[in-house]
Amino acid sequence: MNAVDILFYFFATLSVGGGLLMIMSRHPVPAALFMIISLVSVAALFVLLEAFFLAILQVLVYAGAVMVLFLFIIMLLDVGPDGGKVSRIKVISGLAGCLSFGILVVLLLQFSGIGSAESGSWQEIQTTEQVNGDSLLFSTSLKNFGYGLFTKYMLPIQVAGFLLLAAMVGVIVLSKKSLTSGGTE
Amino acid sequence: MIDEDFTKSLLEKHSYLTQRDSVDWLTVECAPEKLVSFVQSLRDLEGFEILIDLTAIDHGEGDEFRYSTVIHLYSLVHRGYVRIHSICADNDKPAMPSVSGIYPAANWHERETFDMFGIHFSDHPNLKRILMWDEYPYFPLRKDFPLAGIDTPLPADDVVEVTQASVEPAPMMGGPFVSPNSGSMSDSEPRAKDESWTEKKGKPV
Amino acid sequence: MHMTASDVAYNGKVEGDVIVTRADAVINWIRQHSVWPMPMGLACCAIELMASAASRYDISRFGMEVMRFSPRQSDCMIVAGTVTYKMAEVVRRIYDQMGDPKWVVAMGACASTGGMYRSYAVMQGVDNIVPVDVYVSGCPPRPEALLDAMMKLQDKIGRDSSVRNLRKTKAVAAQ
Amino acid sequence: METVTPQHFLVLSFLLFAVGFLGVVIRRNLLLVLMSLELMLNGVNVALVSFSRTSLNLDGSLFVFFIMTVAATEVAVGLALLVALYKKRQSVFSEDISLLKN
């Protein structure tokens, strides 16, 4: 048991536990708070995986923007706790779904090479400067990340930009419409 | 200016009016049932745009007509006031027509008059007490109501429970500006009551 | 060391609770110098209360310019003005929302005794509903008088036992 | 040997995904359903990053970047839709928003 292990188990527990508490809390505000805990622990896990940039992005995007938006909407709509209980069939079907996923994952671990000994340990990260065209090496450096984004993934990033633009326009149209229709009703 | 000619023509137009003597402004007396139409015509035809004031007078319990209301209107055209008296017919349940439909300003004035005199304004949109609290049982500006007030419970029960406070008649004797009519001089001296209760030393009950 | 009975009586510090007294002194020093008023500005006195916060009188010298309008954050309620029966309930509720230790200054004749308003609508002194620590005379009192009252209050805080100040008073119950 | 291996991360990823899935299935509150969706995406992200780290290949991490973009977009649009729905129906519960019922 070394420090990394302890941290892994700690944050893994926190993230899964946070998620569980999230789906179980009655009031949306505590749910959002548990979700934040879960998301931040995932960011910590990213740090353990030496993906520092992604970790910070995780905090910035999820905790900093997405969840604030959630909280804002929850408070704006003043959503109260759910009434009533969850139907048993839903729970059973959900658990069954999870179970089948679980079997899938176990099979994956068994039959693919992921579970094998040689890939089961961590390799040292190569020096950060090794960048070449097609095969991008994992590194902690931002430079590699940016290089990858703007060479190999040039088209996807453009598409992502368009997606964001489309989403922005969509949201504006939606909120305008909802405001006007809300006014007339 | 409001001059003789204007007064004459006004009185001719509205024959139900009677003019009263006054040291300052034109004063007319108008029957309550005609009041609304008269005030309406004053605003629409004569240019009395502003309702300055609306109040009532309690002429005392012995009077035949105990309550009357007084309206003051101001005209930007004439740069002058007109005062309209109208006398409530009923002494027990005084009532008047409301002019708040014509002048929104009258809304609060009428509420205040109701609050203080208990004159009921029919057709008023929101006739409830404005200065005293809603449950207050008396009408303070009536002549039979003493200045000192009458013992009544405070509006908030929970506060009363803790503090044992209530609406008590104010001590008129020895008041700084009220001369006592009876009693000996020593009673009218200001007295120090025991007001030293703190959190440590409980309130004297 | 031999002590006579008169020594003990005279020198209170030797009585045995030296530590408590020291703690008292420290806590009281803190409380004395950080009195945040809750300006309960009701009438004319509120203007003089403003004046005492303004440049000429400057209550901030005593560290008291932090007027918190939220009762939970203030230590001393300055009742400045006429307390009517309609308002009395509110004054009491706000007093109840203040955290212990708390003090009340009745500023002006109206708040102290009802003053010149001996009428059906005016509560004859705010001490009918909240315990008052310092009364200030005047209608309205000059800002100097208010500052003097605040200094008197500081003295009073300094003399009090700091523990006793935390004793609960019965509060107005939930609605 | 008690060190953390990529399998650990995979299992964790599965767990996160499963929890998210469960949330999507059982919750009626659409806000929570949206949050659960985010959790599922996060599970995937964990798996992708750990793959990326294991194989020392950046592609996985880059993919996570895109997933985050999509997630943010999804939330923005989803919440806007939700607000619009709320204005219409005064409710954020899934069963109140079936078009066929009323």
Next chain:
Amino acid sequence: MSTTKEISIGDIGSRGAEASTKLDGDKMALNVGPSHPTTHGVLRLIMELDGDLIQKCEPVLGYLHRGDEKIAENMTYNQFVPYTDRLDYLAPLANNVAYALTVEKLTNIEIPPRCQAIRVLVCEMARISSHLLGMGVFGMDAGAWTPFMYTFTEREKLYTLFEELTGARFTTSYTRIGGVARDVPDGWLGRVESFVDQLPKAIGEVEKLLTRNRIFLDRTEGIGEISKEDALAYGLTGPNLRACGIDLDLRKDKPYSGYEQYDFDVPIGTRGDCYDRYLVRIEEVLQSIRIIKQVIKDFPTGAWYAEDAKKIFAPPKEKILSSMEELIQNFMIVTEGPQIPAGEVYFEAENPKGALGFYVVSKGGGVPYRMKIRAPSFCNLSILEKLAPGHFLSDITVILGSLDFVMGECDR
């Protein structure tokens, strides 16, 4: 040391415990006051909010109702003067003057020019004092604290002058029926003049902080617009009415106390929004300075009280102490009150807040039978019900600040 205390949340800001009791739809009921920084006293507003937007606003008054009108029926005319101080406690001198003029109107006594000049002087000083506070507090409501301190510095100078004249810095009780309490002290006029000379500079500093400030303009321009029709219908008076573009100034229309001798302009607004009301107040201060300078320039000599009104005005102290007749006269006036003939009278004076009117019904003798006080703030405030809806919650602070009301006279 941690203790739990179960108490109800009272009126400070948060009858909020009722937050869960929602109104239909998205509306939320919010209670503001009666002890709230924005209400300038003890006004309480019960509002319905849709988000931050006010749907309905109902003012609740009466938290400072002290029964002034009832008190007036129980004391002599001069005894009531101190109570008029406490109506609009930002301009006590103007209230005193309005009250004295009302009662004098019933009596037909002639007020000597020196007394009239003194009254005009103190009225205008009171106007300056009130508007200075109004401007400062208005800035404070918009979030700027420093102008308030600047205006208060000027007010302190005025207080010093008042103190010299009347003996009290705040509640002055200066007038008597038929005159004023005492003559102006030596050199006082000069000090007033030097005060008004430096005042424009001080106001300039406040203006520098506010008038052209972009944020301040954003906060006030177009906010709380009152149309001319509404202003008349709700009986607004004073600067609030003039900001709507209606030229109604009783000092010009129905000059009293010798206002007709002085040359001054009546500032008129155009839009009737908060910014206009602020500008009108500033301009009125400058006009008051003009009036004060004119008054001081030709300050009349002679008696400062109505000398021939033996049954109304008590003579000065030194005469009382030296002459028997005056002693008796004083005794009669103090014990029985000034003898006022029967009749009814209504008089309004242009006060800083608007037209302060007194309606006095006298049945003869020293005590009024009925006295109604027409408080400008009361009328100005009644428009709030109409004005507030459609504004944001933060606007309500600015609107209230610009209406510049005083609860003392509103609730009386």
Next chain:
Amino acid sequence: MFDFDMLLMVGLKFLFALLMIGAVMTMAGYSVLAERKVSAWMQGRVGPNRTVLPFIVHIPFVGKFLKGLGMFQPLADGLKFLFKEEMIPGHVNKLYYNLAPIVALVPALTTMTVLPFGEFFAEDGRTIPLMLANLEVGILFVLAVSSLGVYGIVLAGWSSNSKYPFLGGIRSSAQMISYELAMGLSLLPIFLWVSEPGTGAMGLSLVDIVNSQNDRAWLLLVQPLSALIFLIALFAETNRLPFDMPESETDLVGGFHTEYGGFKFGIFFVAEYAHIVVGSAIFTVIFLGGWHFLPWIADPWPATWVGTLLGIGWFLAKTIFLIFFFIWVRWTIPRFRYDQVMNLGWTKLLPLALLNLIFYVLLVTWLDQPTA
């Protein structure tokens, strides 16, 4: 597993962190005093000058001087919170109500970990920046953590279960989202500029940014628009007037902390000022050249401990000036209205930041052309 060196390092860092927390908290406490003194000075008043510890007042000159400065006022105010009743109103959500102040304070203190405030000169000529963690993505870390600051306010507003705090919470969350965007965008040109090829600097590390400014000019002078947008966004993020929507005193009484009293309110109070202190420090690092005196002048006495101390001194001086600027603005201008704040953020600052970014992209591309 743990070797001694590791423990020593961790211990040192821990000590260092404690020191920094102490420094920031002290500065926060004294910024409260500064606020009161500066506002007093601006308004022609005196400010706190009576509070003094009984035994200090007897020291000649010094005691009087400290008394006049009101140096002990923060001590009394801060400790008073400790001895005040910790009341928990009956209608609040207790867990979150208690949690909120801590959540509000933590981001401010966390941001400090990547804050360089000086450099230490080792014997072999290398310079070691004085900071807890030299992250490559320092700026991003700052942005990420400071974006968490809103949770304390939202949580307080929601858990108080009362209307004014609730409105404050809503306003605050909306305001934070809008201004974070402008803040982030205003920093992008800085990445471009600092990591422009040929300068040798690498990226987003705050140390690199500081050093690059020493080589050339303050970024404040190079990118004034970025600095302006960042400063405005900083005002918004720290909830200072004119952006103090969450607690606007005149309409929301105290906003999110209306229901808080005693020590918990004290934490909020300190957190607010800690945010200002840390925000000023970040602005100093990014735009004002950090611990270097002036860009074109070599620091006197480099390479010695005097130089180190002097560097820290410069850093503090610049930060304090910025704190003063915060206070100055607060007591000068009125407050925005809530919708105007949103308007400013979305329709003015955001497009401006985008334009600024495009301009610098073009500029850097143009500068970057290989010289023929």
